[in-house]
Amino acid sequence: MRITCPLCGERDRREFYYQGAAVLLERPAFDASDEAWDGYLHLRDNPAGKTRDLWYHEAGCGAWVVVTRDTVTHAVLDCVLASDVASGARP
Amino acid sequence: MRFSGLRVLKEGLTGNKGWRPHWRDPDPKPDYDIILIGGGGHGLSTAYYLARTYGLSRIAVLEKGYIGGGNVGRNTTIVRANYFLPGNAEFYSHSLKLWEGLEQELNYNVMLSQRGLINLFHSDGQRDAFARRGNAMINQGDDAILLDREGVRDHLPYLDFDNTRFPIYGGLYHPRGGTARHDAVAWGYARGADQRGVDIIQNCEVTGIDIAGGQVRGVQTTRGAIRADKVGIVVAGRSGQVAAMAGLRLPIESHVLQAFVTEGLKPIIDHVVSFGMGHFYISQSDKGGLVFGGDLDFYASYAARGNLPMVEHVMEAGMTLMPMIGKARVLRSWGGIMDMTPDGSPIIDRTGIDGLYIDCGWCYGGFKAVPASGDCFAHLIATDRPHPAAAGFRLDRFRTGRGLMDEEGTGAQHNLH
Ligand SMILES: Cc1cc2nc3c(=O)[nH]c(=O)nc-3n(C[C@H](O)[C@H](O)[C@H](O)COP(=O)(O)OP(=O)(O)OC[C@H]3O[C@@H](n4cnc5c(N)ncnc54)[C@H](O)[C@@H]3O)c2cc1C
Ligand SMILES: [Zn+2]
Numbered sequence: 132m133r134i135t136c137p138l139c140g141e142r143d144r145r146e147f148y149y150q151g152a153a154v155l156l157e158r159p160a161f162d163a164s165d166e167a168w169d170g171y172l173h174l175r176d177n178p179a180g181k182t183r184d185l186w187y188h189e190a191g192c193g194a195w196v197v198v199t200r201d202t203v204t205h206a207v208l209d210c211v212l213a214s215d216v217a218s219g220a221r222p
Numbered sequence: 223m224r225f226s227g228l229r230v231l232k233e234g235l236t237g238n239k240g241w242r243p244h245w246r247d248p249d250p251k252p253d254y255d256i257i258l259i260g261g262g263g264h265g266l267s268t269a270y271y272l273a274r275t276y277g278l279s280r281i282a283v284l285e286k287g288y289i290g291g292g293n294v295g296r297n298t299t300i301v302r303a304n305y306f307l308p309g310n311a312e313f314y315s316h317s318l319k320l321w322e323g324l325e326q327e328l329n330y331n332v333m334l335s336q337r338g339l340i341n342l343f344h345s346d347g348q349r350d351a352f353a354r355r356g357n358a359m360i361n362q363g364d365d366a367i368l369l370d371r372e373g374v375r376d377h378l379p380y381l382d383f384d385n386t387r388f389p390i391y392g393g394l395y396h397p398r399g400g401t402a403r404h405d406a407v408a409w410g411y412a413r414g415a416d417q418r419g420v421d422i423i424q425n426c427e428v429t430g431i432d433i434a435g436g437q438v439r440g441v442q443t444t445r446g447a448i449r450a451d452k453v454g455i456v457v458a459g460r461s462g463q464v465a466a467m468a469g470l471r472l473p474i475e476s477h478v479l480q481a482f483v484t485e486g487l488k489p490i491i492d493h494v495v496s497f498g499m500g501h502f503y504i505s506q507s508d509k510g511g512l513v514f515g516g517d518l519d520f521y522a523s524y525a526a527r528g529n530l531p532m533v534e535h536v537m538e539a540g541m542t543l544m545p546m547i548g549k550a551r552v553l554r555s556w557g558g559i560m561d562m563t564p565d566g567s568p569i570i571d572r573t574g575i576d577g578l579y580i581d582c583g584w585c586y587g588g589f590k591a592v593p594a595s596g597d598c599f600a601h602l603i604a605t606d607r608p609h610p611a612a613a614g615f616r617l618d619r620f621r622t623g624r625g626l627m628d629e630e631g632t633g634a635q636h637n638l639h
Binding site: 132143144145149150151152165166169170172173174175176177178179182184200202203204205 | 460462463466471472473474475476520521522523524525529531564620621622634635636637
């Protein structure tokens with residue numbers, strides 16, 4: 132599995148640390164309900180097929196990236212900077 | 223048809239012509255009292271105990287593939303009761319006791335081999351943690367012996383004791399731990415359930431769950447609609463998708479775990495051994511193959527096959543610990559889909575929809591749980607109350623934060639358990 136970092140280019144999967152589903156970018160407000168925090172920390176759509184998850188380019192540039200992948204074929208479809216997703220610059 | 227030594231002898235002398243299929247192959251009926259979705263180890267054991275303990279028989283197990291094709295036929299077969307936290311400890315203790323009587327119970331040879339399990343440690347800190355775990359196991363009524371380095375050498379003389387990077391300080395020895403024949407466990411429970419009237423229906427995928435007025439009414443399948451007022455979801459790695467058919471979102475992320483087996487060798491590894499530095503564990507099957515594995519590949523996956531980085535890591539760890547296995551040829555590797563929870567512990571609970579129950583979240587330790595999970599899930603479905611040994615496996619512990627059982631203390635990240 133190879134991932135194309137927007138800053139470094141195509142790299143071996145071993146350079147990246149997997150954190151979890153990209154829902155982790157949608158952190159609830161401090162005083163949000165138990166349900167909101169449960170949804171953020173624990174509950175997952177867990178799709179068989181296309182998914183978006185958060186990775187860290189640990190052995191590269193140190194950027195957090197959102198990777199669009201297929202969980203059934205292991206194909207990597209897209210990779211963008213997490214900061215662009217969080218700011219709304221990228222969907 | 224009962225198995226016995228005499229029977230084996232008779233069949234052997236008469237060309238083995240008398241054996242019959244171990245279970246029927248029925249078509250689905252239009253309705254049942256209870257439907258279990260998933261014919262893995264847990265679905266089959268649940269069906270067995272529903273029939274055997276509660277005398278129920280209008281039960282169907284719906285399996286989308288074939289019995290034993292999921293994780294129950296893909297695991298590395300380790301059975302143990304060395305959990306630390308209350309909630310888990312009593313459950314796995316209960317399960318090991320059921321294992322110890324399982325062959326007589328099922329009249330089926332599941333090849334339970336209590337060859338002993340040794341978890342190695344490599345630092346003072348790890349020794350302290352294992353000493354504490356051993357005390358917890360003894361307090362639970364199970365067995366644990368803390369071995370020093372020489373104690374380990376008596377059991378496992380072939381390890382690399384000269385390794386300076388990862389010196390062996392000792393090991394926690396659990397004599398009642400061991401292995402069992404995974405397929406036989408699925409087959410034995412399937413046969414036992416079938417003999418008590420349970421319909422085991424293979425090639426029958428559930429595609430929808432019917433709910434009316436907050437009460438489950440049945441399921442849609444590739445072989446038509448089937449009615450039942452009680453439905454249990456027991457689908458391991460597929461839990462998220464099947465629960466979504468009922469509008470539920472689960473605290474589960476599915477990950478791939480790989481395992482490996484070598485060509486058959488003469489007996490060399492008598493125990494189950496795990497390395498405490500780098501994830502690697504190994505045992506030798508009765509056929510002689512070295513069966514070993516390591517950690518998850520770490521990214522969400524439904525592929526049931528892994529990638530090369532974890533293969534490399536597992537081989538490296540194995541070679542570090544026991545260089546003698548280096549010349550053995552690996553025959554096969556494969557993967558299974560693991561239902562990982564945010565605290566690494568399972569769920570056996572109601573769902574908030576009347577009549578709909580769920581048993582999931584076994585991460586990569588659910589083979590040893592097959593007997594107790596079936597016993598406890600059957601209890602929940604039959605009586606609507608949790609079994610005392612599984613009372614901690616609540617679905618709402620993640621929302622409330624009460625009763626989390628994070629054995630490894632790694633926090634709410636699904637792949638770290
Ligand atoms: C490589 C590997 C090593 C492991 N090693 C160990 C070990 O040493 N010790 C240990 O305790 N545990 C181990 N495990 C974990 C253990 O195998 C699992 O936790 C356990 O088998 C899961 O429960 P099960 O047997 O019911 O799952 P499965 O056998 O996966 O059963 C689930 C069934 O549900 C069916 N299903 C899914 N969706 C549908 C649907 N829509 N309709 C109908 N049926 C459906 C599937 O086809 C499948 O047969 C290991 C797992 C793997 C992959
Ligand atoms: Zn980068």
